[in-house]
Amino acid sequence: MASIELGQSNLERGRNEAAYEIFMDLAQNDLNDDALYALTKMCWDGKLTAEQLEKFYEFQNASSSLGNGYALFNVGLMHEKGMGLIKQDYKIAVQYYEKAIKHEVMDAYCNLGSIYVLGTGMEQGVPRNVERGAELLAVGANEGSRQCAYTLGSLYGKGEFIAQDLKKAFYFLTLAALAKHDQAHRVLHIFQVTHKGDFTEQFEAAERQYWKIESMRRLYKCI
Template sequence: MQFFDNARLDIARQNLNRGRYQAAFEIFYELAVHDLDEEAQFALTKMCFDGHLDAEQIAKLFEWVNSNSSLGNGYAHFNVALMYERGMGEIKQSYKTAIEYYEKAIKEDVVDAYCNLGNIYALGLAEEQGIPRDMYKGIQYLAKGAEEGSRQAAYTLGCLYEKGEFIPQDHRKACYYLVLATLAGHEQAHRVLIIFQHTNKGDFNKEFDDAEMQYGKIQNMRRLYKCL
């Protein structure tokens, strides 16, 4: 769930929730372009993926994030990567291009880019485009993202270890990553963790403690960045 502190962001969110997509787009776009507001950028991209933007708006958004990415804006890199990964509007799907932009986003400290890269490699999403599946590389990206603070990476990795479908099942690692994602506010991870605790009766206190310790480190680093 996104939290909007800025009054205009809150107005845009209200318009979005009421289905007034044009009004929401205009406010989010203005904040993204003029204030370089990261929450507005993510909101625009989510609107795009949820099918709330028309072709003209998608083209306008892509033109801006693509030009802005040349300035070293990590979230613009991330959004461009997402658009290429999904093939939005008139943008042809290209995992190769998406990977390039995700790697740029990582260099600009966008931790969720680790998760998207990890999924591409671990799940073999780009195999049809000639990029082979690489489970080891995918898990590395997901683990790095989780340790850096991506709750989605932690949730994804927790589910992978719990299911044991693509990688060897490991309940202890599953617990650790699900707790880490839950502490970061991932609601689905919390639900999965509750089910995990009901179905696995072992002693997972160490995994809970380790996850809490890592989450504390992540929060401390975020506070440090804000002070710099």
């Protein structure tokens, strides 16, 4: 059994310590992207201890200095969420996310775009920038991030933080649903019941974009 599969097997069985050790070994020694992604998900899901988070942070911070895009994202994520011993700091998070998007890390587009649109970092000195946030989410969505598509579609549908635009809402929610975002399917169903307009053009555009993204996935690995 391949090491990455062994790590996943331990994780599925709740053996988080063993999974962490396997993934860290692969990430540090083999620069394995799948192991790095697995560690990020463990981090996000709260399956790492404070000590493990600290070691992961040190590893990622060292890697980010070498220009590793996903390492930059991970450091930003830890500062945004205030994980383990790392104090929440939106300013630092934004700095790392801005660097990560230059490496076209899709998750960074989503997190940074949301911070700018929602203004979640305002109390720590990060100004709300709705226009830039929506732009980042749109780029991420059209490049293959289903979370970006779902987030932006929901924002356009609600019209709370950005001006309501039902056509854009339908387009992005459809794009997310086609990419198998579970919540997008439910929200899109409610949307279609609530809004009776003709969204054929938006559906066709989303479908074209989805297949364009899928074609690119065959050439490049996309997390």
